Amino acid sequence: MADGILQARDDAAALVAGVQAVVPGARFSVVQFRDSFDAPLEYRVEQPMTTDGAAVTAALGRLAAGGGGDAPEAHNLLFHQAAAADPAVGWDTTPAGAAKFLVVLSDAEPHGAGRSGAGGCIDISGDPHGYVTKAELAGPDGLAGRGIGLFMVLEPGALSASLPCYQNLALLAGGPSRGFVGGTDLAAQLVPLVTGTPTVAFDVHVGVTADVAGAASWVTTSPTSYTAVPYGSTVTPDVVVTVPKTASNGTANLVLTAFADGVPVGSSTLAVTVTGASGGGGGGGGGGGGGGGGGGGGGGACGGSTPPAGAIVGTPGPDDLMGTVGNDVIWSLGGDDTVRGGGGLDTICAGPGNDFVYGEAGDDVLYGESGDDRVYGGDGADKVQGSDGSDVLNGEAGSDRLGGGLG
Known part of the structure; x- marks a missing residue:
């Protein structure tokens, strides 16, 4: 995951600039997540919503790979907190009608993703918090029900996840959600989807x-x-x-x-x-x-x-x-x-x-x-x-x- 974090840092400024060039005032937040074994880093907001690209880049600079103990990670907790509009993230102050997107950069599957109906996902472990991947993505109280688009980015060197899994997890969230391979120009791939102007399919x-x-x-x-x-x-x-x-x-x-x-x-x-x-x-x-x-x-x-x-x-x-x-x-x-x-x-x-x-x-x-x-x-x-x-x-x-x- 270390290479993926470095790539995310490089892409952050371009992603922020690309979206704000079309949508002035667009805001961004950074959240670190790992797994329940890694508390207090299982889920931590590194940067609340901001229009400052430099602040986003600085927050990404504080991320580091580590922890673990098993293959899956706390994606379901991340999905749940995003759909619930975690006040620490700042989505509770988002203007009415604003488009919302969750960009997940990871190299692992969510707990129990293999039972979600998403093709290519194989993990069948129980979630430590009792969350269910499909419900957190496609349910009425999940990302789909809250109208939040999901971009799943599979980072270089992933051993326990695959692109088909990430693509199908994104499809559960509906809308413009997609799955991508990291280590590429994420801004070129995500900006058209965020702004509703896609012209190219990358896979x-x-x-x-x-x-x-x-x-x-x-x-x-x-x-x-x-x-x-x-x-x-x-x-x-x-x-x-x-x-x-x-x-x-x-x-x-x-x-x-x-x-x-x-x-x-x-x-x-x-x-x-x-x-x-x-x-x-x-x-x-x-x-x-x-x-x-x-x-x-x-x-x-x-x-x-x-x-x-x-x-x-x-x-x-x-x-x-x-x-x-x-x-x-x-x-x-x-x-x-x-x-x-x-x-x-x-x-x-x-x-x-x-x-x-x-x-x-x-x-x-x-x-x-x-x-x-x-x-x-x-x-x-x-x-x-x-x-x-x-x-x-x-x-x-x-x-x-x-x-x-x-x-």
């Missing part, structure tokens, strides 16, 4: 849940997260689903949720169907687009060994094939091919080889077949199916169905 990532135990771990994204993403812009990570050989036959529904500074901003359900498993499973990739069911192996227009009449057919070597504006059936045969469906309701059968397949517009059916393929659904409600090899499947726009094969 954008995809979280995964599943209805089959362990299936969420099948999903990896590249990159794992984005920083400084302007509001209104779009980022598209590669999402890869790798099904382990120990997977059982059946369908796993994977819910991919996009988070911006801990706030869910969109989700998609990807159904991965495992077939042919007998102590061994399949592997596949997935990404983008909407959700739906995943399917088994090839069939229909791609079944058999002879292309149907009227199909666009490639050669055994590398091809660049393009469909029409109508409903096409395209067989690429062998080689490392690039196939584009164009408009219409297309069926594309990519043969052996490492192929790039693009469904483009329309509700398409795309089969990767053998080889390490990259298959992109494009617009529409597409069915995207991998096969042998290490495939990357991306549904893109629309409500799509993706299924991995062996590999």
Whole structure:
């Protein structure tokens, strides 16, 4: 925590100046908290509300890391005192209608945070004062009920807390509350939220849940997260689903949720169907687009060994094939091919080889077949199916169905 306190000192003046530049007369207070073992430093007001940035910096200079004995700290006491408008802090003299925020810089979890419903929090210890994290944050007498925004800042070197925990604790308080990583320019991140003018999300990532135990771990994204993403812009990570050989036959529904500074901003359900498993499973990739069911192996227009009449057919070597504006059936045969469906309701059968397949517009059916393929659904409600090899499947726009094969 020592590094975090040094960072907080450096950020204090910039944070005060940044807020007061937009909200003249904004006031700040500093409170030190540790744990019940560390009385009288479990909770102590170092600086009552003031407009003096130098006084805030001086108060932070009096803080030092120490104490402990267990991992969690007295966050719940801090939340409770803030919501109760502790007179020593000076919130009881705050003008009516003034916005209130609590900025918590810490490297630990609150007592019992793992029972709060905040994802990522794991501590289940009892609070020495009997406080309950969820009630202190989301209850009618907690921060949410009092209209107090919460900024949870995870300091460098934290060993017993995580960013997802802090982000989800902040969400319990509602409003503009957020969770951040310390050791960065806190002023740049907090001032827009304090003043109600945010333009950038500092942590954008995809979280995964599943209805089959362990299936969420099948999903990896590249990159794992984005920083400084302007509001209104779009980022598209590669999402890869790798099904382990120990997977059982059946369908796993994977819910991919996009988070911006801990706030869910969109989700998609990807159904991965495992077939042919007998102590061994399949592997596949997935990404983008909407959700739906995943399917088994090839069939229909791609079944058999002879292309149907009227199909666009490639050669055994590398091809660049393009469909029409109508409903096409395209067989690429062998080689490392690039196939584009164009408009219409297309069926594309990519043969052996490492192929790039693009469904483009329309509700398409795309089969990767053998080889390490990259298959992109494009617009529409597409069915995207991998096969042998290490495939990357991306549904893109629309409500799509993706299924991995062996590999």
